[in-house]
Amino acid sequence: MGGKTQIRVRYQETDQMGLAYHGNYLAWMEVGRTEWFRELGMPYKLFEEKGVMLPVVEMGCKFTSPIRYDDLVTVETEVTHLTPVRITFSYSLITDKRAADGFTTHAFVNREGRPVNTAKKYPDIWKWLEENFGN
Amino acid sequence: MGGKTQIRVRYQETDQMGLAYHGNYLAWMEVGRTEWFRELGMPYKLFEEKGVMLPVVEMGCKFTSPIRYDDLVTVETEVTHLTPVRITFSYSLITDKRAADGFTTHAFVNREGRPVNTAKKYPDIWKWLEENFGN
Amino acid sequence: MGGKTQIRVRYQETDQMGLAYHGNYLAWMEVGRTEWFRELGMPYKLFEEKGVMLPVVEMGCKFTSPIRYDDLVTVETEVTHLTPVRITFSYSLITDKRAADGFTTHAFVNREGRPVNTAKKYPDIWKWLEENFGN
Amino acid sequence: MGGKTQIRVRYQETDQMGLAYHGNYLAWMEVGRTEWFRELGMPYKLFEEKGVMLPVVEMGCKFTSPIRYDDLVTVETEVTHLTPVRITFSYSLITDKRAADGFTTHAFVNREGRPVNTAKKYPDIWKWLEENFGN
Numbered sequence: 001m002g003g004k005t006q007i008r009v010r011y012q013e014t015d016q017m018g019l020a021y022h023g024n025y026l027a028w029m030e031v032g033r034t035e036w037f038r039e040l041g042m043p044y045k046l047f048e049e050k051g052v053m054l055p056v057v058e059m060g061c062k063f064t065s066p067i068r069y070d071d072l073v074t075v076e077t078e079v080t081h082l083t084p085v086r087i088t089f090s091y092s093l094i095t096d097k098r099a100a101d102g103f104t105t106h107a108f109v110n111r112e113g114r115p116v117n118t119a120k121k122y123p124d125i126w127k128w129l130e131e132n133f134g135n
Numbered sequence: 136m137g138g139k140t141q142i143r144v145r146y147q148e149t150d151q152m153g154l155a156y157h158g159n160y161l162a163w164m165e166v167g168r169t170e171w172f173r174e175l176g177m178p179y180k181l182f183e184e185k186g187v188m189l190p191v192v193e194m195g196c197k198f199t200s201p202i203r204y205d206d207l208v209t210v211e212t213e214v215t216h217l218t219p220v221r222i223t224f225s226y227s228l229i230t231d232k233r234a235a236d237g238f239t240t241h242a243f244v245n246r247e248g249r250p251v252n253t254a255k256k257y258p259d260i261w262k263w264l265e266e267n268f269g270n
Numbered sequence: 271m272g273g274k275t276q277i278r279v280r281y282q283e284t285d286q287m288g289l290a291y292h293g294n295y296l297a298w299m300e301v302g303r304t305e306w307f308r309e310l311g312m313p314y315k316l317f318e319e320k321g322v323m324l325p326v327v328e329m330g331c332k333f334t335s336p337i338r339y340d341d342l343v344t345v346e347t348e349v350t351h352l353t354p355v356r357i358t359f360s361y362s363l364i365t366d367k368r369a370a371d372g373f374t375t376h377a378f379v380n381r382e383g384r385p386v387n388t389a390k391k392y393p394d395i396w397k398w399l400e401e402n403f404g405n
Numbered sequence: 406m407g408g409k410t411q412i413r414v415r416y417q418e419t420d421q422m423g424l425a426y427h428g429n430y431l432a433w434m435e436v437g438r439t440e441w442f443r444e445l446g447m448p449y450k451l452f453e454e455k456g457v458m459l460p461v462v463e464m465g466c467k468f469t470s471p472i473r474y475d476d477l478v479t480v481e482t483e484v485t486h487l488t489p490v491r492i493t494f495s496y497s498l499i500t501d502k503r504a505a506d507g508f509t510t511h512a513f514v515n516r517e518g519r520p521v522n523t524a525k526k527y528p529d530i531w532k533w534l535e536e537n538f539g540n
Binding site for chain 3: 015016017
């Protein structure tokens, strides 16, 4: 029921305010969904090898508590919406308290960047998605 | 009536999908609001020198058309909400077409990271904000 | 005799030491050589469209004076070595004083990542390189 | 005799050539020395809490074999030079083969950015450094 992984905040990810720069949270969310997919037996790399890519079409994040250098951050990842053409992940970033909540919505596209209906074009991928994240 | 600046997409900002990685859009939005503040005579640096910092407390972005390597992107910036404790910027990112729309909401905090009411604690800053962005 | 371009240091590029993180200098050097090539009439994009890519095979940098948020940095770029299989750029990064000196050496490779001899395989590219940077 | 840690290449770290962008190697080297210091009982964070910072004054890297998305990279770190005012780390980045060799040289500076002689000003830090990395 959801993935859980940890990242350690790099010095490179801080800014002169002494916080982690907000743009980096997106990379940590990427780590969250990637490690979860790997754990479920379907590394994201396999999607691309099959010709399916998942560019982000929408994202959002609320920052409630600062994240700082060297913090160990737990990234909890869930799929909160799934259709044959889109998938939405939701994330909680947790230090010693809940630090941020975000989401990313991805389209399924082919190598030319055109939207694809996975149920029709990639039934094996769709089956895996539905089994793991369908409701 | 809003700021307008341009950025050129760096190779470093692309990913192996051949697109600009979504996390980088936040840095471009930062350039958008920064250059606009500079143009209005109040470089963001001055805020920090006076002891006021503007961490991001919420952000969001919709991606409608891809942005690629070497694209020249126009970043249009507006203030869409202003109170003595928060400010929200909205952005449109435009290549040959509208590519993305986003926003960032910032809290005003002091050097210790505590929220400040600019109208009370920094009346000169508040005056400048209200004159430029108030409605 | 060399290219000259300017970058403005982004907040995202700072770290909690209050300096620009050293890894970002590489991205600025990239801007330096890219803008110079564009000015000379051969945007780097054209190389890739012709099937030639220039991955970095060696790099180095000495940091002599700090670069900080919002600094306007002049990047001076030169070609200091050129053969049909490699090209070396040298860079000076200058604020109000000389801040850093670096270099990047690039191999010419094809889309499969294999080294190519531009003089043999891409004589038009080689001619342009030699005319502009040969000694 | 030296530290060993692993990083997983993020999508964010790739570029459109399908490789990890060279500037990111510096962040991985940072992870290498950071995790090693932690393992030795002296997290880098403690240096900064004591008032000592280690900005990079020189760096270099040779890239011998590509590093790609999702690669698991072993970062081997050693101290190859140590004086009371400077420290040099050397790194090997290894995938299924040796992919890159680099180094970073850091100055010891105080909060104002002035060079400090650790043997004189921070004898406890110097003692720890010499015990662990002296020859």
